[in-house]
Amino acid sequence: MPPPTSRSADWLAQAAAVFAKEWRCELRTRYALNTLALFAVTTLVVVSAGLGPLGTSAAEGTPVLPVLLWLILLFAAAAGLPRGFVQEEETHTATALRLAATPSALFCGKLLYGASLMLALEALVAPLFLALVQLEVAAPGLFAATLLAGGYGLAAASTLIAAMIAQARGRSALFAVLAFPITLPLLLLVVELTRNAVAGEPAGGALTQLLLYDATVTVASMMLFPVVWNP
Amino acid sequence: MPAASLRFTGLRRRFGRLAVLEGVSGAVAEGEALLVTGPNGSGKSTLLRCLAGLLAPDAGTVELTEDGRLLDAAGRRRSVGYVAPDLAFYEELTASENLAFFGRLRGAPPARGQELLARLGLPAERQAGALSSGMRQRLRWVWALLHRPRLLLLDEPFQNLDAGGEAAARALLAEHLAAGGLAVVANPSPLELGRAAPHLALG
Numbered sequence: 001m002p003p004p005t006s007r008s009a010d011w012l013a014q015a016a017a018v019f020a021k022e023w024r025c026e027l028r029t030r031y032a033l034n035t036l037a038l039f040a041v042t043t044l045v046v047v048s049a050g051l052g053p054l055g056t057s058a059a060e061g062t063p064v065l066p067v068l069l070w071l072i073l074l075f076a077a078a079a080g081l082p083r084g085f086v087q088e089e090e091t092h093t094a095t096a097l098r099l100a101a102t103p104s105a106l107f108c109g110k111l112l113y114g115a116s117l118m119l120a121l122e123a124l125v126a127p128l129f130l131a132l133v134q135l136e137v138a139a140p141g142l143f144a145a146t147l148l149a150g151g152y153g154l155a156a157a158s159t160l161i162a163a164m165i166a167q168a169r170g171r172s173a174l175f176a177v178l179a180f181p182i183t184l185p186l187l188l189l190v191v192e193l194t195r196n197a198v199a200g201e202p203a204g205g206a207l208t209q210l211l212l213y214d215a216t217v218t219v220a221s222m223m224l225f226p227v228v229w230n231p
Numbered sequence: 232m233p234a235a236s237l238r239f240t241g242l243r244r245r246f247g248r249l250a251v252l253e254g255v256s257g258a259v260a261e262g263e264a265l266l267v268t269g270p271n272g273s274g275k276s277t278l279l280r281c282l283a284g285l286l287a288p289d290a291g292t293v294e295l296t297e298d299g300r301l302l303d304a305a306g307r308r309r310s311v312g313y314v315a316p317d318l319a320f321y322e323e324l325t326a327s328e329n330l331a332f333f334g335r336l337r338g339a340p341p342a343r344g345q346e347l348l349a350r351l352g353l354p355a356e357r358q359a360g361a362l363s364s365g366m367r368q369r370l371r372w373v374w375a376l377l378h379r380p381r382l383l384l385l386d387e388p389f390q391n392l393d394a395g396g397e398a399a400a401r402a403l404l405a406e407h408l409a410a411g412g413l414a415v416v417a418n419p420s421p422l423e424l425g426r427a428a429p430h431l432a433l434g
Binding site for chain 2: 013014017018020021024025028029091092093095096098099100101102226230231
């Protein structure tokens with residue numbers, strides 16, 4: 001059940017308004033889109049030039065290349081996603097948001113925006129990566145599910161960390177310190193699942209664990225966010 | 232406008248060793264504006280932020296009652312109208328888009344924003360980042376009144392406004408008070424608010 005509403009605007013309408021505002025602002029400035037795309041394409045080119053089809057055998061590729069794919073996604077996300085709440089503080093729009101929005105609806109809108117941005121990033125990076133390193137995926141369904149659930153997990157973790165560091169000094173250092181324990185379990189799971197997808201092996205319990213991770217981070221974020229966002 | 236009242240008692244707020252507010256108390260009744268004056272750094276803005284629920288006081292209580300219901304800090308944040316120099320809007324969006332966004336968050340009908348934009352003479356389709364400081368102040372007024380708040384918290388509310396802007400803002404404040412609304416107005420020097428206003432001097 002969504003939390004109580006502010007006046008006549010209901011919780012879902014608020015979350016949808018935040019989501020729409022985020023995309024509207026992003027399409028005007030293209031800051032995150034450009035940062036994510038530039039970082040992703042640059043690292044893709046470096047990886048494919050260094051470890052491409054000529055430099056990696058199929059036997060070596062299965063264990064190594066999924067790690068590289070998720071490192072590219074992780075660092076691209078880290079470059080673009082954490083600005084969500086930090087920018088609200090830096091441009092002083094946070095005060096208006098604190099007064100107008102229900103915290104959990106605000107977080108949900110930001111999270112949906114981050115997840116959609118991750119989805120767009122994955123849609124760009126994954127096909128290019130597979131093509132450039134000529135990596136064949138034996139179980140495309142599992143691969144797609146891993147990208148979806150892993151991308152959502154990365155977006156949820158990044159949005160939570162961004163909210164936590166937004167009002168702090170030394171944000172960059174704090175982001176690194178918080179990101180390590182929060183994203184490590186996710187990365188271990190998605191790398192394992194991607195390896196399984198490439199090799200055509202079953203997901204085992206890792207997919208369930210990944211979905212549980214996503215659910216846990218989402219619920220924890222909804223509970224924590226009002227505390228870190230408000231005085 | 233239904234009944235509302237504000238009472239704050241013994242507010243204390245420190246930033247490190249610096250005591251900004253020390254035992255500040257006051258009350259505002261329906262149709263009344265409390266004028267808070269004091270030099271720079273005397274705690275006027277801090278007081279308003281405590282009243283709005285944007286800052287938690289170290290000690291003391293804030294009691295904003297609306298329709299016989301005592302609002303907590305979250306309720307105060309959603310309820311108050313707030314004008315302050317540190318209030319900013321999305322520079323990439325136009326004034327109209329900013330108001331549409333915040334109107335959706337606060338459940339205000341789109342026509343309300345357009346009506347206030349027209350009254351304050353704001354260019355609706357100009358990006359907020361391209362507005363002059365006086366126009367930004369007008370946008371703050373529109374934003375604060377969007378959801379028809381019962382309590383207006385106004386920190387240097389006529390700053391940067393030209394004569395026309397100040398007249399329009401004063402008219403809106405007078406209408407708010409005439410309808411039974413409450414206001415706390417902070418300014419470095421005394422202001423003429425059009426009626427005998429209670430006065431709280433800080434510093």
